Amino acid sequence: MYEEHSSEHKEFIRKEKVTKNAVIISRIIILAAIFLLWEAAANLKWIDPFIMSQPTRIVQTIINLSKDGSLFLHTGVTIYETIIGFLSGTILGTFIAVLLWWSNFAARVLDPYLVVLNALPKTALGPIILVWVGGTTGSIIVMALLLSIIVTILNVYQSFKSCDEDKIKLLKTFGATKVQILKKVVFPSSIPEIISTLKINVGLSLVGVIVGEFLVSKAGLGYLIIYGGQVFKMDLVMTSVIILAMAAALMYLSVAWIEKKFIKMR
Amino acid sequence: MDKVVELKNVTMNYHTLDGETQAIKNLSLDIRRGEFVSIVGPSGCGKSTLLSLISGLIKSSTGEILINNEPVKGLSRNVGYMPQRDHLFEWLTILRNTIIGLEIQKKLNKDTMRGAEKLLEEYGLGEFKHYYPKQLSGGMRQRAALIRTLAVNPEILLLDEPFSSLDYQTRLAISEEIWLIIKKEKKTAILVTHDIAEAVSMSDRIIVLTRRPGEVKSEHDIQLTTCENKTPIICREAPEFRIYFNMIWKELDVHV
Ligand SMILES: Nc1ncnc2c1ncn2[C@@H]1O[C@H](COP(=O)(O)OP(=O)(O)O)[C@@H](O)[C@H]1O
Ligand SMILES: [Mg+2]
DSSP, rough: SSOOOHHHHHHHHHHHHHHHHHHHHHHHHHHHHHHHHHHHHHHHTSSSHHHHHHHHHHHHHHHHEEEEHHHHHHHHHHHHHHHHHHHHHHHHHHHHHHHHHOOOHHHHHHHHHHHHHHOGGGGGHHHHHHHHHHHSSHHHHHHHHHHHHHHHHHHHHHHHHSSSSHHHHHHTTTOOHHHHHHHIIHHHHHHHHHHHHHHHHHHHHHHHHHHHHHHHHHHHHHHHHHHHHHOOHHHHHHHHHHHHHHHHHHHHHHHHHHHHHHHHHH | OEEEEEEEEEEEEEETTTTTEEEEEEEEEOOOOOOOEEEEEOOSSEEEEEEHHHHTOOOOOEEEOOOOOOOOOOOTTTTEEESSSSOOTSSHHHHHHTHHHHHHHOSSSHHHHHHHHHHHHHHTGGGGGTTGGGGOOOOHHHHHHHHHHTTTOOOOEEETTTTTOHHHHHHHHHHHHHHHHHHTOOOOOEEOOHHHHHHHHHOOOEEOOOOOSEEEEEEEOOOOOOOOOOOOOTTTTTTTTTHHHHHHHHTTTOOO
C-alpha cells in the first residue's frame, strides 16, 4: 500500500482514472442530452407536451406536489410497501426453503407445485387478492409477497441443496444433528445467495406493489400513475414514473451496499 | 498386540436406482494402537467407503467392525476424520473453525477452549487464530484442519487423501509436519492416499487394496534403515525406500 510505485505503475493508475472519469462524464452527457432534446422538442412543437409532457413541466409538477406534501406521502407509501413486501417474501421464503430442506419427501411432493407457481404470472392473481383481502394496503403487500416468495423458495432451497456434501460429512463425523448441520454450515454458506435473492426481490416486490396500487387505487406512486392516466395528466404520470425509477434505484443500491458490507465482513 | 480397529469380513453394497455397487467385499484387517497405516488402491476401489465405515457414518451390509473391542454402532466418538480438502468454513476465524467439533459435541468450556488455543500455538498458528481461512496458505489451512480434528481428542485419525489438493512442495512439507503432530499426540492413524512415496515414507504398514470391490491384496510392514529421529522426509533417503516403492507400484498394477 505505502510502498513507492514505479512511474510505469503511476502511469497505469492515471490512465485507469482517466477512463473511469470519461465513463462517468459520458453517462451524465447522455442523461442531459435526453432531457435537453425532450425540452427542445416540446418547445419547438415537434411533440405535443400535453401527451409527451416535458422536463420543465415535470419539475413544476414536482414542486407543486412537494408543496402539499403529497409527493412524499405517495413515494413513502410505495417504498414502505415494497420494503415490507420483499422482507416478508425473503424471510418467509427462506423459512419454507428450510422446511423443504428438512423434509426431502415434502420437497419431492411439492416440486411440481412450485414449478407451476413459479411459471404463473403472479400479477394475474391481483383481482382475486383484491376480492379476498380487500382494497387495503394488505392486498398490496400480499401482492408484493407473492411475487418474491416463490423465487426465494426455489433459489434458497437450491442453495441449501448445493451445500458441500463433504462439509456436512465433516460435521456428521463430529456427531452433528440435523439442526446443527443447518445452523453451522447449510445456512451460513447460503447467506450470500439469500442476500442476492434480496436484491432480486426488491425489483419483484416493486412490480407487485405497483400492480397492487393500480388495483387498490388509494395511495402510492402506482396510484398516481393510474390516476394521472385516467384524468389525462401526463405530467403527473411522467413525474411519478421518474420518481419511481429513482426510488427503485435507491432501494436496489441500498441492498447492494448491504451485500458489499456483508461480504467484506466475512 | 493391542488392536484398536478390527474389521471382520466386511462387505459394503451401495444401492441406487441404477443398480447395486459392491464397493468392498469380504474385507478383514486389524489396526494396532499407535500404528500409522496407509491404505492404497486404485481409484474407486472403496477406500473412502472403508473410512466412512470405520467412522460409523455408514453401516456395512455384512460383517463386523470393532473399535476397542466394541462393535461400531452409529457414530464413534473415538474417531476423528480429516477430509480431502481442508473444508475450513470461510466465514469463521481459525479459532472458531478449530472449536467447531467441540461446539457440536457441546464440550466447549474454558478448558477445552484453552486446549484448542494451545494446539494452535504449539503448531505455529497462535498468531493467526483470529484470521480468516482465506488469509492463510494451503499448508497452514491443512494444519488448522488437523487441529480441528484433534481438538475433540479422538483416539484414531482417519485421513482421506488429505494432501491431494496441495502442490508438490507444500505437500512434502505438510505431510512431514502432520506426521510429526500425529506422532507427538500419540494417535493411531489410517491414511488413504494414492501417492506411493507418501505412503512408504509415512507409514508403519501399508495395505494394498484390489480393484473394486475392494479386498486386501497385500500388506507390507515398512522397515527402513534410517537414523534415530526418523521423519517422512528422512525416510525417503533410506536404501529400502525404492524397493518398497517398486513393489507396491507393481501390485497396484496400473494400466494407462
Ligand atoms: N453414496 C454412494 N452411492 C452409490 N455408490 C457409491 C457411493 N459412494 C461411493 N460409491 C461407489 O463405491 C465405489 C467406491 O467408492 P469410494 O469408496 O469413494 O472409492 P475410493 O475412495 O477408493 O476412490 C465407487 O465405485 C463409487 O462409485
Ligand atoms: Mg476417495
